Amino acid sequence: MDLLSLKLIAARLEGLEETIINKLVDRAQFKVNSAVYEPGRSGFTGEPEKSLFELRLLYQEEMDARFGRFSVPEERPFTTGLPGPRRMVNLPGSGLYCRNFDLVNVGAEIRSSYVGLVPAICPPGDDSQYGSSVEHDVIALQAISRRIHYGALYVAESKYREDPDGYKRLLADGDMKGVLEKLTRKSVEEKILERVREKVEHIQARINTEVRTCIDSGAVLRYYRDSIIPLTKKGEVLYLQNRME
């Protein structure tokens, strides 16, 4: 199996897309609950400054670190200084060439873009389901991050291999705008956006809206267009800048 075939990578990205949509729909069963994103309102003893969302993300990543999650190239943490894994993770070679995968981490931007997405998909207001809200936030956020970093690493390596000399020239000139342009496939991006909109609409078409909140397909499309795709490309450029010969 060639991990770097663009067709295979595109298929994996499409699969992760459905996971993201499922997780956003599950989050939207709770109201926005903006208090969970406000620093100092977590209600946690001994944590006067962080928000409940920040704390949940921190605890989740500490647990995941022990399980070896961040040994996987596309799993980049939001938190720094995490503990090491308590288990050996045996994964097949990635085919990637990178000094340090932490140099290809757009987590901070993913996180702030996600917090901006919440009011666009969840019903307004407060239902006091704070624990469930941040639980689902973190699950959704991790799925989005996996998709972005997977794309950043594998798409970049795959495209690089199509024309190493072309990329090397641009990189040597420090022409990052040129690298970004060379990586961009406008028609592929448009296809993804259309597919995302259709999927969000289709999986919700027969939902009983008396018992279940639907999310706006336009909001997910815009999130893909304005955050997921640009951050993936930003990660691609970072990967190529840090690619090891």
Place this chain on the structure above:
Amino acid sequence: MDLLSLKLIAARLEGLEETIINKLVDRAQFKVNSAVYEPGRSGFTGEPEKSLFELRLLYQEEMDARFGRFSVPEERPFTTGLPGPRRMVNLPGSGLYCRNFDLVNVGAEIRSSYVGLVPAICPPGDDSQYGSSVEHDVIALQAISRRIHYGALYVAESKYREDPDGYKRLLADGDMKGVLEKLTRKSVEEKILERVREKVEHIQARINTEVRTCIDSGAVLRYYRDSIIPLTKKGEVLYLQNRME
């Protein structure tokens, strides 16, 4: 809002049903990976006996306990001896009458039934994605447990209020078979099963099966019929046995 109206409870159960289906579909993107359920094969340092699945569930519940998850009546843990919450959870009154919600806990049976479900929904074999598999297992397991315990507690209380004297007589006689029969609504169960099958089929109808594994609607229907519904009813009986006047 009357938390104990049967209509409202049924709506909430139907909403949780979609969450369960979403989470099972996400789990099925990884192979069965039976090694993760085998004791002593977690690869964790200092954990020679537990399976990776057991360890993930334990760590997840320890984290959730700190966030106050188990302060909610329908959130019953699989683990005993968990730490206390580090935050105050402010939830509206439940309207339930119970000495100790831990007496209404069918977690052990939920867990073993879930492990039996995995091979019925996931592709056979091993893809070495152990971390992702147990991560999704625990998320799915918690959604199933929430649905079962929510049903057990709220459906039982609501039905009890329709005929307190009838239930009291059966309980005083120790006639648990009679209680179970009185709680049973065969036509409602059949409606749920049909709805579950349709939903699983519909949400997957336009999935690109080249990039995404579909789960068998019959397997989910059977899991509802043979595990979720009977365990909910078992929990209803437990609740009534432990109902406090």
